[in-house]
Amino acid sequence: MTGGSGTGQVAVIGAGMHPWGKWGKPFVAYAVAAAKAALGDAGVDWSDVDFIAGGETVRNGYGGYVAGSTIARSLGWNGARVATCYAACASGSAAVEAARTRILAGLSNVALVIGADTTPKGFLAPNAGDRWDDPDWLRFRLIGATNPAYFGLYARRRIDLYGASPADFAAVKVKNSKHGLHNPFARYRKEVAAEDVMASPVVADPLRLLDICATSDGAAAVVLASAEFANRLGVRDSVRIRAVSTVTPTFPNTIVDLPDIATDSAASVAPPAIGYRESIAAAAYEESGIGPEDLSLAEVYDLSTALELDWYEDIGLCARGEGEKLLHEGVTSIGGRVPVNPSGGLACFGEAVPAQAIAQVCEVTWQLRGQAGDRQVANAKVGLTINQGLFGHGSCVILSR
């Protein structure tokens, strides 16, 4: 594979978060805390930032407040260019991509990328009112298909196709809870035993309450800069963005996905050689010239324990159906060959939708700099982040030092 021209020229020079949890504050309060932390980490004044990209807040599945300008106003109007990016769970990566491409084009020198949100307790649900032309509303009204129902479909398929068991899924939670123990930004810092998971109530067969990630408030921010700006600032050994994948699916998309009731039909055109989730990582691998064998760590979107195992396969860590084996061999634990979710993942953070993809980039940045403390992955050189936003939004970032 060959790297695309111009890649590797954007540096991550700052990272910051507000701790995840249910704090009861407005989203902009979290945003300002994360922004100040990231700017402080970078040693950049807000007044020098010439572009701000905000992941749009999410009210259930829908876009909420126009985050970019709201955050810019709270930081104090500084004349920066602004964008607000909505891509559901992939909003943060869309914001990273907006900033990266602007820097690569030579239109900006230093950008603040930020996501922050508050999230209600319990099931995410559609906006109110009779919305008979809204697929997100219809899946609830006609079928009662909540988000965990979709996670359940994939988990049950792993069991029936590959012989996975609820104990395998619980082992993912056990691993991630250990990883997150010492993460000061994680909401849950408590060791969880497999028996705890398997004794929690079933939400969507075969998934139990502790298999499914919670919702949280939270915020994350990164400061991106051109190589020239980073050099002028005296940043040495900076973390670089090697690829960002924001691909949409390719027709026919045969993956069962939120919020749709039906997949595309493959009656007239054969399905693509690789499925949608695999194609998200594949595009980033192709752009960077980096392959799964090069990864030191990965942050994947564990909306459910079982989904983390799907991601192992989708990002090429192992063949289809071998995720459980990889997990039990310790390959994806800290100390293993390619630790997955050293941050603790969503299992420890919960979802704060527009912040999550940026939080993944923060974690990889800290890992590549060797600043991850008790959860540090030894000699981390290359890291991948991946998630997927509903309505067909890919999200993968590859970083290296």
Next chain:
Amino acid sequence: MELAQGRVPVIEGWFTVEPPALLGRRCPACGTYMFPPTGQWCPNPRCGCDDLETVPLSRNGTVWSYTDAQYQPPAPYLPRTDPYEPFAIAAVELEKERMIILGQVADGYGVGDLSVGTRVELVVEPLESDGEAAKLVWRWRPLGEEVDQ
């Protein structure tokens, strides 16, 4: 539920009651199927035809996967009973149309009756009632047969 008052689809035009069949859209140019039948253009990016026809879809399929709703889904889902009773959901693959369609599982069946590859047939059953008429929805009923996938 009293059915004598009438039986109408909860959403007009998505399925027929007699016989029970989902209504899809079919592109006459390239043969692509769509569900729900609200599309106005063929989704095949190399086709672009906008003269779609409405057709009944296959009434039988095989289970791609399945789950249930042990917790009561939030609004706009209207629970049928108080206290709430869980129900199962199946994602079913139609062989001819080569697409997967989600639906609740028929009354009286649960996840214990299903596995990946179970053959099912489409039925229509009451989803909710407004006191005037039973609002029907499509459901998947297990046929107790397995096919290899």
